[in-house]
Amino acid sequence: MERVRREWSGAVELEVAIGGADGTVRALAYPALVGRPEPGDEVLLNTTALAMGLGTGGYAMVVAVPDRLPPDPSGPGHLVKARYTPLQATVLGADEQGSPHHELLREADSLEGMPVIVADLHSALPAILAGLLAERPGSRVVYVMTDGGALPAWFSMSIAKLKEAGALAATVTVGQAFGGDLEAVTVHTGLLAARLVAGAEAVVVAQGPGNLGSGTRWGFSGVSAGEAVNAAAVLAGRPIAALRVSEGDRRARHIGVSHHSLTAYGRVALARAEVVVPELPGEFGARVAEQAAALGERHELVHIPVDGLHQTLAEAERRWGVRLSTMGRRLDEDLPYFLAAAAAGRHAAAVL
Structure with a gap:
């Protein structure tokens, strides 16, 4: 990963060198899921949306930062979203039993x-x-x-x-x-x-x-x-x-x-x-x-x-x-x- 291009709430846009003749690509990381990449980090990318040229998804997506893992979830919350995928997220649902609401x-x-x-x-x-x-x-x-x-x-x-x-x-x-x-x-x-x-x-x-x-x-x-x-x-x-x-x-x-x-x-x-x-x-x-x-x-x-x-x-x-x-x-x-x-x-x- 070469540099942070910009960031907004919950997301960081990166410039990542992928080697060879392919040069650099724009990549998007969600720090809450994969940790926060820093310049010099090696990152694992999913390039599906980028390769398909999707209009709203023209990014490579950061799947993991192998040497800089995010902290383990500490709760509260028992709702699992994106269930049974590698990046499933545990969140506190407003409607779940442990919620103040x-x-x-x-x-x-x-x-x-x-x-x-x-x-x-x-x-x-x-x-x-x-x-x-x-x-x-x-x-x-x-x-x-x-x-x-x-x-x-x-x-x-x-x-x-x-x-x-x-x-x-x-x-x-x-x-x-x-x-x-x-x-x-x-x-x-x-x-x-x-x-x-x-x-x-x-x-x-x-x-x-x-x-x-x-x-x-x-x-x-x-x-x-x-x-x-x-x-x-x-x-x-x-x-x-x-x-x-x-x-x-x-x-x-x-x-x-x-x-x-x-x-x-x-x-x-x-x-x-x-x-x-x-x-x-x-x-x-x-x-x-x-x-x-x-x-x-x-x-x-x-x-x-x-x-x-x-x-x-x-x-x-x-x-x-x-x-x-x-x-x-x-x-x-x-x-x-x-x-x-x-x-x-x-x-x-x-x-x-």
């Missing part, structure tokens, strides 16, 4: 009408926050991160920067995801912990950075968006569905309203949600409205103006230091995507 959550059963904004991709998070906080500054918003993408919340620079800027109050990692301010076993207890422990006024639910898709109707990790709608509804929350919209994606199935949203909300979500339809201009806006209309048989369609949201997003990007990007496309390269997410935040602010 266990009694609070043991019989908890209601979100008391709290808005729960559900999105397909992690990249929607800062845009949703921008739309919400522009209308309701100071609102306490908590992110519930599901395990369809990255498992460690530490992978996300957005989370670190949003918290540092005061835009995001806390993160709850659920399922196999870990590394949040609070840990929980399921989306259900994650939502309850966000409300009752973290004091959320509103919650955003989305998978961590990255997602998995196979180009089939059902084979994508974003089906969890529909399941999150069901969880929010059964707990007496107020589910608000953010549409995944794109004008710049090269794949036809994601142009207009993505098939991910149409399947997750139209087939997986059995409970009624408020589906936010952004009032986008021109023929593309008409196409989005037409595609979203199919969801009106099951859900309430809420048409939200996007006036001023472009400026809101650009200002949030500058003020928070967060890079707005989805699938490698920046704000002005796929503006409708970010406007749709921000419109969901704008609607959530209106019902707080």
Whole structure:
């Protein structure tokens, strides 16, 4: 390992020489799992994501620092995340018996009408926050991160920067995801912990950075968006569905309203949600409205103006230091995507 390039909460980005003609690579280490590498250390790397050129995973991942092992876990906590993998992590779950919050959550059963904004991709998070906080500054918003993408919340620079800027109050990692301010076993207890422990006024639910898709109707990790709608509804929350919209994606199935949203909300979500339809201009806006209309048989369609949201997003990007990007496309390269997410935040602010 040659040098530390940069670091953020829970993660250290390194420059590592791998020998031969391959030169150096960017690598990412999670000190809580593998220890903290120092210049001159030998590190063991997993280069799968790097070799595949994954958009959100273009790093070699540090598996171990053989000569500088992390300290043994000392507790408390009996929840094991990333279970039965070499890097399984033991954490304290907010809902487990040894938690100081266990009694609070043991019989908890209601979100008391709290808005729960559900999105397909992690990249929607800062845009949703921008739309919400522009209308309701100071609102306490908590992110519930599901395990369809990255498992460690530490992978996300957005989370670190949003918290540092005061835009995001806390993160709850659920399922196999870990590394949040609070840990929980399921989306259900994650939502309850966000409300009752973290004091959320509103919650955003989305998978961590990255997602998995196979180009089939059902084979994508974003089906969890529909399941999150069901969880929010059964707990007496107020589910608000953010549409995944794109004008710049090269794949036809994601142009207009993505098939991910149409399947997750139209087939997986059995409970009624408020589906936010952004009032986008021109023929593309008409196409989005037409595609979203199919969801009106099951859900309430809420048409939200996007006036001023472009400026809101650009200002949030500058003020928070967060890079707005989805699938490698920046704000002005796929503006409708970010406007749709921000419109969901704008609607959530209106019902707080």
